[in-house]
Amino acid sequence: MKARVHIMLKTGVLDPQGEAVRHALGSLGFDGVEAVRQGKVIELELAETDPETAKADVAKMCEALLANTVIESYRVELA
């Protein structure tokens, strides 16, 4: 089973990289980009076949390592 983890900075945490990307888009002529938030996607290949267990396992992985929950939120998606 495949799982995909989306990790984003929490609302309210400044994202200087996203802001730099927004500026760069503006200088390329892409007007009207009001905000850019940059995150990451992590894909996992799991031996687990039960979706509920897999989802719970991946949530544990997020809490233990994949996300820093002080500043990041995560969303798990099974494929």
Next chain:
Amino acid sequence: MKAAVLVFPGSNCDRDLSVSFERAGFDVDMVWHKETDLPRGVDIVGVPGGFSYGDYLRSGAIAARSPIIGALRAHVTKGGYAIGICNGFQVLTETGLLPGVLMRNAGLKFICKPAALDVATTASAFTERFDADTPVTIPVAHHDGNYVVTDDVLAELQDQDRIAFRYHEDLNGSVDRIAGVLSKNRKVLGMMPHPERAADPALGLSDGTALFNSIASVGVSA
């Protein structure tokens, strides 16, 4: 007096830190990250700068989950001393032994230069030998040094006098210009500037010496 310096794949200030401890009178053991125990009788653990695991995932994140960290946690829980410098500070925040997170510098650039710091408190085993009114010059070399904490934790750090060093002027966007913080029991220090790069007169800067001498004189009598 005994110090242990942890070594991760990608650490690059471990030798400098070891030499700085030795100059202050410590016996130093280098401890590979796969070890599960610290040498007996260690008074202070140093978590060095560098780029552990190539900064993969987040700076310090993977090192913070390596086997030796269990022993570090036990050492700190028993009231032992620890210092994390630069990547070591990032590792300590990732372990939760120190609060906050070190995010990408506000200006997005890697900053490598001597920085003027204010010693924000001399009430710690790490800063006792500094003069609170005299700024010191200690080099910084980091990409992720922008210290971020929640407002609640910031208020706690301020109220409990746990900010050890501040940048004299804003350097990387850190909240309250924080360059180094202490744990609640004041026995764990994390800082982005590199005192071990300013602890040998031959290298031109010596303001970091006071930190190692502080630890040596008062730090480890506990």
